[in-house]
Amino acid sequence: MHTRTVFFVSDGTGITAETFGNAILAQFEIVPRRVRLPFIDTVDKAHQAVRQINHTAELEGRKSIVFTTLVNMEVLKVIQEGCKGMLLDMFGTFVHPLEVELGIKSHHRVGRFSDISKSKEYHDRIEAINYSLAHDDGQSHKNLEEADVILVGVSRSGKTPTSLYLAMQHGLKAANYPLIPEDFERRQLPPALVPYKKKIFGLTISAERLSEIRSERRPDSRYASLPNCRHEVAEAEAMMRRASIRWLSSTTKSIEEIATTILQEIRPERLSY
Amino acid sequence: MHTRTVFFVSDGTGITAETFGNAILAQFEIVPRRVRLPFIDTVDKAHQAVRQINHTAELEGRKSIVFTTLVNMEVLKVIQEGCKGMLLDMFGTFVHPLEVELGIKSHHRVGRFSDISKSKEYHDRIEAINYSLAHDDGQSHKNLEEADVILVGVSRSGKTPTSLYLAMQHGLKAANYPLIPEDFERRQLPPALVPYKKKIFGLTISAERLSEIRSERRPDSRYASLPNCRHEVAEAEAMMRRASIRWLSSTTKSIEEIATTILQEIRPERLSY
Incomplete structure (x- = not known):
């Protein structure tokens, strides 16, 4: 009770x-x-x-x-x-x-969602969701010039939920790309992203938290091991520093907080509209 | 100004x-x-x-x-x-x-999002987003027993954004399956879904609106043509009626409204928690 x-x-x-x-x-x-x-x-x-x-x-x-x-x-x-x-x-x-x-009367009308099929804002939100899905996890290099933001970071640093949130709540086209061992060896950002550096925002995460998250998916794997997570996080942070990319740590942040911070950094005008 | x-x-x-x-x-x-x-x-x-x-x-x-x-x-x-x-x-x-x-004082504490990495509710939301992504558009038949809801409907009836919204806002594991010409010929739901009929919820849409949406993606295609949309919608509605599945029309509804209605129908207890 x-x-x-x-x-x-x-x-x-x-x-x-x-x-x-x-x-x-x-x-x-x-x-x-x-x-x-x-x-x-x-x-x-x-x-x-x-x-x-x-x-x-x-x-x-x-x-x-x-x-x-x-x-x-x-x-x-x-x-x-x-x-x-x-x-x-x-x-x-x-x-x-x-x-x-x-100095005006309110109209006491229910819901801002009526006639949604005719709303451009709603249409753009749905488009942004479709875009972000098609550009999840480096799936597509197409139409990157249309992206509002491109998130990069190691696997399981929070890129996918953040991208979908940015699309769903803010109507932003958010692509995301994993940083993988190949990139670390080459010591460079994925080549497809280089022309769009201004739109890139990095997510990092503490190695300990990353190892926890990865262990849920693949327990006792090299992928989830703390030494490997430490290595990947250090490489990714070094790369973002070299490339002068803005980034933040997602370790203790919700997707709402990450998204709000990204908006402030990448498109401050999106906080006014 | x-x-x-x-x-x-x-x-x-x-x-x-x-x-x-x-x-x-x-x-x-x-x-x-x-x-x-x-x-x-x-x-x-x-x-x-x-x-x-x-x-x-x-x-x-x-x-x-x-x-x-x-x-x-x-x-x-x-x-x-x-x-x-x-x-x-x-x-x-x-x-x-x-x-x-x-009869108690408020604590004036900022944000319910602090220490998010330790919140079970937040963890479940992220899991639900991952689940819904992995089960988008009939991609996977695995772990359907874990789904909270399985959406079905013709292509572009609103299943994907609704699934992601249910996951992101309500932490529900929402799979979605397209109803395609093969299903209409067989006159039956996709076989993988049959054991989970209680969780299924259908989305339909007016043929006119569907044709509009599909035309944005593939103008002048048979896929987007009004006669084909009419045919698919009629077949899908007939199938949902035969299978006694609950369904609603997404034509003039936002994903928020669709999601709220689905919650009322499928899991009314999710409206209290």
């Missing part, structure tokens, strides 16, 4: 309510049960949500926490009036002061 | 501030310039941010809108006292009432 349930109630996917609510909850030493109630876009569904929330609160003997991003006022009203939880109405709180500052 | 700039100021990546701020801004008919100021985690950087915000406000002759998710109180104080913008302090607004309700 959990001590407390947190609900995320939205007319849309609930992603915004959940992202924001979780960030706030992370400020507290509690492990609540979390329940997302998406697509609550009619008065009927709102009544159902109220019943679920109140039933839970009764079972647990304490108020549920309810984060909402509802924009439909009729739906919100049902929740406000019926729900025996602590309501944290994220839109209501900020939309009104913004109306005053901007 | 933009009429108004919106800043997203955070001690961390700024993703939460941006997600939430953009959702609120979507309620207004304005096209502001957006600037993300991530990693503002020292008093010095806060002063720099204040200078940038105030300089912009002066140039534009009106207040900037500033969404913050700062948890470091010293940093927040610099922004609060120095910034000539309209401050929408998303954490401050909700954290205090929650402290009262929960």
Whole structure:
């Protein structure tokens, strides 16, 4: 039995309510049960949500926490009036002061995702995902001039998830290339990348962490052994230094943090748009 | 010249501030310039941010809108006292009432991403991304018993981006298989999938939209032609109906909406965790 349930109630996917609510909850030493109630876009569904929330609160003997991003006022009203939880109405709180500052009314329209097939931004995101997939792990040298960023690093330094994240969240075309023993012997970047040096960003990782990650895939292999990981990481870092490539260590960073840092370095204008 | 700039100021990546701020801004008919100021985690950087915000406000002759998710109180104080913008302090607004309700103090700690290499949840997300990549487009029949969901549909119905999104955002292992003319002739699902029918979810798409998408890749091909798209979509829908598979149309839906719907259908418990 959990001590407390947190609900995320939205007319849309609930992603915004959940992202924001979780960030706030992370400020507290509690492990609540979390329940997302998406697509609550009619008065009927709102009544159902109220019943679920109140039933839970009764079972647990304490108020549920309810984060909402509802924009439909009729739906919100049902929740406000019926729900025996602590309501944290994220839109209501900020939309009104913004109306005053901007001097215009908000339109209370649900979802920025409607008519997605006609959105250029969405189209570009999907294109970027396709591009990044086709250019994963040095698979293709084609159309590198189209890349927004080219990640390099030893195998399992975090290039693939970072590339896909950059594509999915930021619509960037992100290619990635492994640095392999051949490159170290030649003491040079993969030749296909040389013309695009400005777009290259390196990922490195501590040898210890790399050995851990590789051991999950191929336990007791030379590939995963600490001495080999030490050698590869040292060679890759020396190469990036020689080539004057910007790089960072992924050892303790999430893909979100790596991606944000890369954006700052490679395309600071992508942080404003 | 933009009429108004919106800043997203955070001690961390700024993703939460941006997600939430953009959702609120979507309620207004304005096209502001957006600037993300991530990693503002020292008093010095806060002063720099204040200078940038105030300089912009002066140039534009009106207040900037500033969404913050700062948890470091010293940093927040610099922004609060120095910034000539309209401050929408998303954490401050909700954290205090929650402290009262929960009866505990928040710890004002930055970022849920620290020490990410030790987080099981993060590890599982990366595993899920690797799994989904290895099982993209029917590439592998191995370990299908590990899949959380198996997407099927005609080529370009949205399976790949949806699979990657499910992995990246929800840590789900999502395989995907194309339905191809051979399957239609045999009038059966790909044989490898039959044991896993409970995990299968279908994506369909309107023939018109499919033809548009395919034409971008292979203009004037039979593959992209409207009659062929009509035929494939009709066959795929008939097959999914015969096999009693749950499915939805991706025609006007974003990957976020598709993913949320799949979660509701296949693993409703994943909406609570």
